[in-house]
Amino acid sequence: MIKLFVVKCFRNLSYDKTISSLTEEEAILLSFYDENDHIKLPSGGTLHHFVKYRLGEEGVNEIMMLLGEKILKLSSAKEAKIDSTPLEASRYDKHADYNSHYECKMDKAHITMVGTYPVFMTHTKGVAGDSPELITHIEALKKMNADLDLYSADGGYDSFLNHSDIWYHLDAKPIISYASNAVIKKEGEEERINHWVNKKWRIGGDVHAPMENKLKFLYEIGRKEQVGMYLRNQNMRDEAFDEQYKKRAECEKIHGYIKGTVKFDIRRVRNQSRKLYSLLSFISYQLLVLTEMQNKVGDKNSFGRYF
Structure with missing residues (x-):
């Protein structure tokens, strides 16, 4: 049934039209036949019930985690990046927020990619902040046992906490764009x-320990922002920072691929179902990418030849 829903997303059809569009060969490939080899297709209502009530948001999130983990195992990429993209709504939609930056009514999808492969997504309202979403993505990558060197994000995710969370939980270098008027923070020097590590010597602070150990100590005793200040100070002094940040430019291109392959907007979707269906479209795209990775297809994220 999950494969059938991928067909629905890829063809951008209603439930009933998805069923009626299947050829006999496709039905066999999807295993819709009985012990006598007679084709037995589910109804559109059955597929809808499976998606909305049997799977639901919880089931879809679990599938997304499993797919993300498999993609990570097959990918050799060591750099992750996160960015948000608009899920456009009708201009007459009374439930969607108007976002002045994108100049449309919309919800948001926050997507983490490793290399060019999408591994995790969260859904928010159209004017929700980007920064609070990052910790959810960090925790998901940690559960997937992601092995990363870099994690990039634009200025919308810039905060000292985000810097320290990426570094501590993922053992990766945070590459987060900072404002043009950003300054070196003295507390991060x-x-x-050393002052704060030494001040906490009674609970294990060792001023002679390597810097990494001192930062972990400060993070664990609650001085997370100070750790973030140190990490951002290092980025501001790093001549290679701009070159590393450029790798984030792939985000918008991949978002475009997703929107060109599956229905990735909230037009004509009921308000209470929007999160579910945006996640379903996302995992449908993940499944397509994973299939091509497993079959060692050269051009990933390119499905135009199937139309």
């Missing part, structure tokens, strides 16, 4: 790091 080595002298102040």
Whole structure:
């Protein structure tokens, strides 16, 4: 049934039309036949019930995690990136927020990719902030046992906490764009790091330990923002930062591929079902990508030849 829903998303049809569009060969490939080899297709209502009530958001999230983990195992990429993209609504939609940046009514999809492969997504309202979503993505990548060197994000995700969370939980370098008027934070300098480590010597602070150990110690005793200040200070001094940040440019291109392959908007979707259907479209795209990875197809994220 999950494969059948992928067909629905790829063909962008209603439930009933998806069923009626299947050829006999496709029905056999999807295993819709009985012990006597007679074709037995489910109804559109059965597919809808399976998707909305049997799977639901919880089931879809579990599938997304499983797919993300499999994609990570097959990918050799070591850099992750996160970005949000609009899920456009009708201009007459009374439930969707108007986003002045995108100049449309919309919800948002926050997508983490490793290399060019989408591994995790969260759904929010159209004017929700980007930054609060990052910790959910970090926790998901941690559960997937992601092995990363870099995790990039634009200025919408810039905060000291996000810097320290990426570094601590993923053991990856945070590559987060900072404002043009950003300054070096004194509290993030080595002298102040040593000051606070030494001040907490009674609970294990060791000023002679390597810097990594001192930062972990400060993070674990609650001085997460100070750790983030140190990490951002290092980025501001790093001449290679701009080059590393450029790798994030792939995000918008892949978002375009997703929108060109499956229905990735909230037009004509009931308000209470929008999160579910955006997640379903996302995992449908993940399944397509994973299939091509498993079959060692050269051009990933390119499904135009199937239309």
